[in-house]
Amino acid sequence: MISLNRTTFLTQMGVSGACSTSSGTGRRHPVSLKVVSMDSNGRAGDRSGSVVVENSTMNEIAKAPSPVVEVEPKSTASSWAQDAYVDDSAAATEEQIMTPWSVSVASGYNLLRDPRHNKGLAFTEKERDAHYLRGLLPPAVVAQNIQVKKMLHNIRQYQVPLQKYMAMMDLQERNEKLFYNLLINHVEELLPVVYTPTVGEACQKYGSIFRQPQGLYISLKEKGRILEVLRNWPEKNIQVIVVTDGERILGLGDLGCQGMGIPVGKLSLYTALGGVFPSACLPVTIDVGTNNEELLNDEFYIGLRQKRATGQEYAELIDEFMTAVKQCYGEKLLIQFEDFANHNAFDLLAKYGATHLVFNDDIQGTASVVLAGLIAALKFVGGSLADHRFLFLGAGEAGTGIAELIALEISKQTNAPMEETRKNIWLVDSKGLIVSSRKDTLQHFKKPWAHEHKPISKLIDAVKEIKPTVLIGTSGVGRTFTKEVVETMASINEKPIILSLSNPTSQSECTAEEAYKWSQGRAIFASGSPFDPVNYKGKTFVPGQANNAYIFPGLGLGLIMSGTIRVHDDMLLAASEALASQVTQDDYNKGLIYPPFTNIRKISAHIAASVAAKAYELGLATRHPQPKDLVKYAESCMYSPSYQNYR
Numbered sequence: 001m002i003s004l005n006r007t008t009f010l011t012q013m014g015v016s017g018a019c020s021t022s023s024g025t026g027r028r029h030p031v032s033l034k035v036v037s038m039d040s041n042g043r044a045g046d047r048s049g050s051v052v053v054e055n056s057t058m059n060e061i062a063k064a065p066s067p068v069v070e071v072e073p074k075s076t077a078s079s080w081a082q083d084a085y086v087d088d089s090a091a092a093t094e095e096q097i098m099t100p101w102s103v104s105v106a107s108g109y110n111l112l113r114d115p116r117h118n119k120g121l122a123f124t125e126k127e128r129d130a131h132y133l134r135g136l137l138p139p140a141v142v143a144q145n146i147q148v149k150k151m152l153h154n155i156r157q158y159q160v161p162l163q164k165y166m167a168m169m170d171l172q173e174r175n176e177k178l179f180y181n182l183l184i185n186h187v188e189e190l191l192p193v194v195y196t197p198t199v200g201e202a203c204q205k206y207g208s209i210f211r212q213p214q215g216l217y218i219s220l221k222e223k224g225r226i227l228e229v230l231r232n233w234p235e236k237n238i239q240v241i242v243v244t245d246g247e248r249i250l251g252l253g254d255l256g257c258q259g260m261g262i263p264v265g266k267l268s269l270y271t272a273l274g275g276v277f278p279s280a281c282l283p284v285t286i287d288v289g290t291n292n293e294e295l296l297n298d299e300f301y302i303g304l305r306q307k308r309a310t311g312q313e314y315a316e317l318i319d320e321f322m323t324a325v326k327q328c329y330g331e332k333l334l335i336q337f338e339d340f341a342n343h344n345a346f347d348l349l350a351k352y353g354a355t356h357l358v359f360n361d362d363i364q365g366t367a368s369v370v371l372a373g374l375i376a377a378l379k380f381v382g383g384s385l386a387d388h389r390f391l392f393l394g395a396g397e398a399g400t401g402i403a404e405l406i407a408l409e410i411s412k413q414t415n416a417p418m419e420e421t422r423k424n425i426w427l428v429d430s431k432g433l434i435v436s437s438r439k440d441t442l443q444h445f446k447k448p449w450a451h452e453h454k455p456i457s458k459l460i461d462a463v464k465e466i467k468p469t470v471l472i473g474t475s476g477v478g479r480t481f482t483k484e485v486v487e488t489m490a491s492i493n494e495k496p497i498i499l500s501l502s503n504p505t506s507q508s509e510c511t512a513e514e515a516y517k518w519s520q521g522r523a524i525f526a527s528g529s530p531f532d533p534v535n536y537k538g539k540t541f542v543p544g545q546a547n548n549a550y551i552f553p554g555l556g557l558g559l560i561m562s563g564t565i566r567v568h569d570d571m572l573l574a575a576s577e578a579l580a581s582q583v584t585q586d587d588y589n590k591g592l593i594y595p596p597f598t599n600i601r602k603i604s605a606h607i608a609a610s611v612a613a614k615a616y617e618l619g620l621a622t623r624h625p626q627p628k629d630l631v632k633y634a635e636s637c638m639y640s641p642s643y644q645n646y647r
């Protein structure tokens with residue numbers, strides 16, 4: 001048995017940066033980190049996690065007579081994963097509680113139940129010998145591509161999308177590499193299963209389908225000890241957190257604690273589409289209660305059974321969380337806010353934008369993807385953004401976020417001030433057109449859009465009056481782009497741009513079929529949730545999916561790989577331009593304003609490179625020197641779902 005100083009050990013593992021330059025060809029040991037913790041009564045608990053250690057790193061360990069290696073719990077803590085866990089230091093007093101660590105090579109039964117390292121039947125004969133797996137597996141050795149084929153076959157047997165979702169989640173909990181291999185190589189087919197729209201239904205029924213917990217739950221019960229709770233998570237080198245409080249899950253409203261499906265789903269896309277390592281991703285749900293009566297009365301509900309905490313109680317819990325994650329994971333941790341209600345989302349972004357690397361997917365990610373689609377759509381319809389008139393149904397996070405980014409892009413293109421460029425952009429909310437006479441009663445994020453106009457209460461009248469060239473739905477209310485609305489758009493424009501962005505499919509403002517049929521095949525249409533191609537009068541129309549899934553994985557990778565410490569609007573513009581530039585002539589020929597998801601890893605690498613380049617230009621990147629070829633660098637940073645050889 002040998003001891004390693006923890007700092008040396010972790011540095012050798014490259015855990016302070018997932019973008020290590022490992023060629024991926026080296027042999028690796030599946031290593032489980034084991035934390036033996038004690039509660040205040042001195043009872044021992046046990047949390048295990050795993051890391052893969054490069055062969056060279058493990059040479060010394062390999063010489064050890066036993067596969068169990070203990071890591072010295074005392075260390076000069078300042079360099080342990082750079083910013084992390086600084087209080088566990090040599091200077092700490094005896095009264096200060098610390099976490100004793102040990103590390104062991106995963107083997108035998110435990111290895112088969114460790115999703116990060118399990119390969120199932122793909123373990124080779126040699127690995128079965130070396131890792132005490134003899135007899136624990138049937139004799140057949142099966143290659144990963146055959147495992148993928150089998151899983152795909154099995155998933156296709158399920159008729160019900162939720163069953164497919166559950167099968168995918170089970171796989172993620174059983175064999176992570178296989179899960180990602182399947183998802184990456186069949187992304188068009190499986191994205192709607194692990195993500196929108198099925199994830200919406202999964203959240204609604206999360207309590208009854210709940211098997212293995214995924215992610216970290218932080219509820220009001222944990223107030224005052226969030227730092228401690230974070231330490232229960234088995235991974236220490238976290239680079240991205242997606243956090244929700246479950247109050248506005250997609251267009252489905254308050255799903256409380258059951259919103260966890262969203263951070264889990266978003267982070268699996270961070271890995272599958274953006275190549276961020278799964279071990280670096282942490283899904284979090286903050287449970288402050290729910291106002292959803294149905295859930296409160298549901299015996300299978302998994303969250304706190306109380307009405308939502310608001311005001312100071314809410315703010316204090318969020319603040320404790322934000323402080324704790326920065327203390328634990330450092331300045332370069334990316335925190336993605338997801339599906340918070342409007343009344344918190346803007347304020348949280350404004351508050352923490354100054355102190356943390358934060359990004360609101362619903363405000364900024366959606367804005368960036370829509371702007372990309374519009375830039376691409378101009379190839380069909382001509383003119384510049386400044387020549388168009390925009391009307392939104394929905395003036396929440398997505399609506400005002402998109403509107404603001406369009407105004408910013410026009411302002412950059414024309415040098416006109418934002419107050420001017422906003423004037424061609426109109427928003428309708430539940431009370432009608434947002435106009436100056438409503439200004440006093442408007443929420444602050446709507447005020448910049450209150451232009452001079454007589455009040456109009458109905459969308460159809462606003463369409464007739466404003467005569468938009470682009471109609472964008474972000475209201476979260478389904479079927480609001482009626483036949484009359486679409487027909488009116490088609491009577492005003494030769495090629496009306498119609499975006500039905502609300503999710504999931506049930507909340508879409510209109511279907512793809514309706515958009516094409518009611519516009520006689522002239523609409524340029526995209527939606528937040530996927531729709532199948534539509535045949536109209538013998539022609540096939542392929543609707544694009546204007547979903548923030550195009551943007552956040554690449555944007556996140558760009559921020560992480562450059563060590564960026566703050567998100568800047570110019571990075572969102574750079575992401576939009578990079579995405580738009582990936583639309584090929586072939587895509588245009590099919591009527592697409594977004595490239596297919598099949599090429600998403602390549603697209604994400606381009607987005608990441610553009611975002612990183614902008615971060616370097618703005619002086620916000622901390623990884624120096626700047627890599628020469630940022631696209632290649634982004635690709636080299638990406639997680640591979642292929643199995644690695646274990647010695």
Ligand SMILES: O=C([O-])CC(=O)C(=O)O
Binds near residue numbers: 251547
């Ligand atoms: O999750 C999605 O599909 C897009 C999104 O952020 C939302 O609708 O809130």
Ligand SMILES: [Mg+2]
Binds near residue numbers: 250338339361362
């Ligand atoms: Mg969202």
